[in-house]
Every structure is written in structure tokens, then in C-alpha cells.
Amino acid sequence: MRTQYIARQREAHGRKAVAVLPVHYPKEILTALDLLAVELWGPPGAPRGEAAGRLQTYVCSLVRNALAFLAAGKADAVEGVLFPHTCDSIQGLATLATDFGGWGKRAFVFQHPRGPPRPSSRAFVEAEMRSLAAELEPFAGRALEPARLAAAIRLHREVDEARAALLDGRARLPMDDVALYALLRRGEWLWPGDHLAELRAARATLREGPVQPGVPLLVTGYVPEPAGLLQTLGAAGAYVAGDDYAAVGRRVVRGGPERPGDPWAELVERYWAAPPCSTRSADQGQRMRYLSGLLERSGARGVVVHVLKFCEPELFDVPAIRAAFAAKGVPLLYLEGELEAELAGQTVTRIEAFVEMLGTAGRAA
């Protein structure tokens, strides 16, 4: 489906496609240059192809799968790859695939400033964004005019606003998690305008009052894979009321100051206005406050921490998350996965037991 969509975008609009590794990147720049971003989150399942053995098994499955996928020519529909420096492993993948084989077409990198916002990192973000744009311009075959960048930022603001409305109004949305996440995650490869149309249609179905019957949960993690997790939650009688997935909720920028006439400044502001994310080395205290707020806003009765094995940015935050919710007396379920295609039976049982426990506690209250 994605391959056909990419081909249609090229035929109908002349848009080149760029595969993008997780997590954060200035998508507005790609949109402004008429480049279609197609994100590469694995894909799930065991790594396949000759390159599957080029990375040790203690490297996260997302990176192993991505290398195998790229090297097997599965991403040949795109004409370039963008590697945001999310973690040591994706940084390693960027040099491995481009220097030692696995990706022969154009490669771009976007380096995040690590650590808290400081004068130096604020200046660096803008310089890095401009540097990326300068490299993408000849690839896209067009210059990045400020007006186009401003228009792209407006479009992405609207996308974020619609995504926020669906996530924040989750209890009032007559849609199960599987359908909702399929919709939200289509934003990983659809042209933002096409995605916005779908989001608006879903937003129009929001009700006045709650319609979700199950146990509300807060889920924090990297990426909602396998999709069977959402299905299992639903079948057990729960739904995701608060989303803190790096792939979803942590990329929804709410508000952020507008800077008419200075799109670069606005882009930088949007960068810093995103929710705190471990992969951008957010301050832990700030992140715990954000998660506590999300728990309260969403009315979640329990927390699921859904971590990708070997993901250092996420794993380093787990003790703080455990401690923060333990202090509030909020039950927490810790799940660790490796981008399996299917959820293991043992995990299904743990989810069912957790939801049952919350349901019983809720009825008793």
C-alpha cells in the first residue's frame, strides 16, 4: 500500500520520497520542499535478509530490522534516507548502512542537541535545520522559500491540532484503539494534507460525552507494536486514554508561539515545544510532571510501560517512571518487546490480569 502511495505521489505531484528513521525530525522542512516523508519503524517481525546478521542481537530490534530492510532493497521506492540521531544505535546505523553497505542512495542526517535547552543548543538547532534544508534543496530540486516553509508549518500545526483533539478527547471518540492507532500512524507516511483530511473526518465524530466503556490506561513507550497489543487491551476491557508513545503522543506539539514573518524562528520554537521525550534527553523531572499531568487529564487508572528491549533512552527513564507512579499509588505494568510480529501469549495473560485487577479495583471504589 505504501509503495503504491509513494508511486502515486511521484506521478501526481512529482514528489520524491524520503525514508525517515525514528523519532523526531523537522518534517516541516521536508513538506516545504515537497518531499514525502515515509517513516521506517522497524518494520516489526524478525529481521529478514542477508544483512540481518550484521548487527549483534543486543542492538535494538528496530535498528536491526531497519538495516535488514534497507539492505534487502525493500525501501527502493524511496530515493533517500534521513537518519535523525535519536540514539547511539541509530547513529551507528547511519554510518554502517551508508559507509559499509545497505543503502546506496542519498543519505541525510539530523543531529539533535542533547541535554537541556541552553543558548548554545538553541543556536545549534536552527543551524542544523538550515544545514539539513541546504542539503535537501538540490535533492528536492527546489529552493526552500520562507513562504513555503511558513505554509508547511501551518499545515503541520493543523495536523498536530487534529491529532491532539483525538488523543485528548479519546474517551469521547467512538473508535477502538486498533482503528485509532491505524489512523494516527498513517501520518507516518501519508502526505500531511491527506492525513489531515482523515484526521478531520475522525474529529467530526467526537461526541459530547464519554463513549469508551473500558478501563482507561496511560501507555508510555516507544512504538505501539505489535498492533496486537492494542487488540489485547481492547479485548481485556481497556483502552488507551493517555498516550505517551514516542511514535505518537510525544510528537504532537500543542500550541507553541507563532512567529509570523520568521518561519525559522517558529520552527525552532516548535522543536522545543514538543512534549518531553527520552530520546531527546528530556529532563526527567519535567517528564514525570508531564506524565502525571497526562494521567490526571486522561483519567487513566493504571499505567503500561511498553519498552523496546535494549532501548537505552527509554530504559534509563523506567526507574523514575516506576517511582513516580508508585508514589501516587497508581498500578503499573511493565512490558518489554522486540518488535515482534505477534504478542506473546505470556504477555497477553499479563495484560488481561492487569486490566482485570484495575477493573475490580474500579468497581470496588
Added chain:
Amino acid sequence: MILRRLQYEMAGRVVGPVVLALEEWQRRQRRRGKKPKESPLGPPLECTRKLKELMSLHYLQGRYADGAVPVAWVTSGFPVEILRPLGFHVVYPENHAAMCGVVRMVTRLSDAVEKEGYSRDLCSYARTDLGSVATGETPAGRLPRPDLLACCTNICQTVLYWYRALAERLKVPLVLVDTPFVYGESKPHHLAYVRDQLAELVEAAERVAGRKVDPAELSEATRLAKEGTRLWAACLATGKHRPAPWTGIDGFFHMAPIVALRGTEECNAYYRILRDELEDRARRGIGGIREERHRLLWDNLPIWFATREISTLLAERGFNFVCTSYTNAWAEAGMRTDPADPIGSAAVAYTHIILNQDLRNRMGILSRLAREYQADGAVLHSDRSCKPYSIGQVDLKERLARELGIRVLLLEADHNDPRAYASEQGENRLTAFMESFG
């Protein structure tokens, strides 16, 4: 404060040397009359005793450092020269974690933080260090409480998460020098970013130390660090002799001063003595192992808890690690520093650390080392705890074998956690590897 400072100075200048001299005397008494054990290794380096003295004094003095002088905990790739003129006593948690690894404390310390929710999949240095802070257990007796945590991402992003956890636990400020990764050549705005951060670092360190950096002292610290780098490089270069006068494993231990005391005269004085001893051994044909038949390159961190077993196993069959990419890292980047421009040159030097550069650069370094040291084989330690060093090793193995015609082994282990290393399996793999040389 004055009393504390007095204790600190006394520990370093009087008590420490006396205690260490007494320990040495006792050790000699115990050994008197005993025949030295048969070993496939060469005669021990005289300098090893001096190394022990130097590092013991550093840690002993450190016990009295907090409250006497400003204390900083820093990462191994941090531009420490900037802290020297401000009188910081500097502690290296990585070096300390390695000490814990050598004395096999890691499992206990790691368990302590795994109970808090830290995954065993995280770096074992980080778990060791956090466990030491959580339990107060350390082979150093006591570590001084830091006034400042100083972290540089040129070795990995992990250190940022690790130091952030330390900052949260110890409630002390954290300064960060973030070095963008280098593909080919670094971009001007990347170096500008690092320079800007170094300026921010100077301000933060001055606030903690309560005084300003004297430019002349900063220049002198940079000169000393550069000189120390040159001396360390000279020590390593003696490994080019046949037989090599020491082993790569010796190098892992003797690198402690260039990591922990870089930018001090004590560090340089030590390496002058070590260099002289190594050159003397080379002249006299004294090898790091008794009979050197094959010369190997080691890539990645050591396996701290198994260094002796591995070096002995190899030495028994005439194999010596004559060079290692890890120890070499401290002989390279520092060469780019310039006392005339301490900040600007530090930005360049500390951005161009081996782990902060692409795999083409890494391949170049490994190839050069293998050629210059005439290695006929290489062991790439696939280190479960160090992703930046280990990603790409499968390809490096193939390329080294193909381009240099040498035998290469990928050995899976962990630099500090013995639970991630099967010693029997490792021994079998090393033995089979050695047998392949015929």
C-alpha cells in the same frame, strides 16, 4: 574548610605515601623467600608499582577532597583541562567502575540498581557506578561527593542518561558538552556549537569553584595534557618492537593516568618513567610475554574481570596483544589541542574522538594500527554494554580479514558484567582462533 584542606593535602603528600610505602614493605616481606610463579607472561613492569602508588594516592586523597577543594565527576572523554586551573579534584566514574570490575564487585552493585528498575541491558559501567552511589560500596574506600558533574557525549549518549541519573540522585549541577557526530569532516556549525558549550562550561565551573579561570593556567593545563598525550603515544609505540615490551592488557591498566590525571605534571612524570622502562625493555629484547609468536590487535574496551585469564591463555600459546584501539584513543585526539587556543582546539580535539566518528575512520584506524604494529590477527570484543563501539564490528571483521589478510575473531562479552560472559565458551573460541594460525 581549612582543616579539610589540610587533611586533603596531608593525604596526598604525607599520609598516603607513608601508608603505601608500608604496604609495599609488607608485600615484599610476604614474598620474601617465595619463588615467583611460573608464568607465560614476561617479567612484570617495574612501573606497575608506581602506577599503583599514583592511582592509590589519587583515590586516597580523593577521600578528603569534598569540602577541601571543588570536586568534579567527569566522563573519560571530557575536556578536563578546563577544570584543572580551577583546582578541581577529578573523579572518573568509568575508571572507578573498571576498578569495581577488576575486583569483581559489579554483580552486587548492579543488583542494587536493578532492584530500582534499571535494566540489565543498560551499560554495565553505568549500573556499577549508580550501584556504588546507591550502596556506598567502593574499592576506593570512599569517593568524594561531587560539586559538579561534567559529561561529554563524544563517547556515547549513554553517559548523558547516566550522569543525569547521578545529578538527580546527588542533587548537584550537571554540565554537558555535546559533540555532534562526525561524518568525514565536522561541519563548521558543529564545532561552533561545541565551542559555545565550552564557554558555558567555563562559566558553570567558575561558579562552582568560586573563582575565574586564569588564561595562562588554562594554557599550561592544555600544554601538560598535550604533552601527556605525546608521552602516552610514545609508550604505546614501543609495542611496535618485536617482541613488544608489554601487552595490550598492560596498556589497559597503565592508561589510568592519561584518563584520570590528564593535564597534570604527575601524569607526565609517570609516563616518562614508563616510556623509559619500555624502551629499555625493547632494547634488551624483554617481551610482554615470554615467547611472542603472534601479534594481535584488540578492538573495544577490555573485559575487565577477565583480563588476566585471557592474557594468560593467549600468552601460553605465544599470542600477544601488541596494540588496542581503546588505549590508542588517548594517544590521538589530544594531539589536536593547542595551548595557544585552549578552547577552540579543545572543541576540535574532543569532537574527533574515535567513537564520535564514522566507521570509515574507525576502519582506517584499525588498519593503520594492524599495519604499524605488524599484527597478524585481531580480536574484536563485541561488547554488550557498548553499542557505539560494537555496532559495525561484524563488517569491520570481514573488511579487516579481506583487506589486510589477517585472521579476525569477534568475541562476545561485556566490559564489566561477568554475567554477560561465558568464560568457557570464550576460552573455546579464543583457543580455536589461535589454532587457526597453525
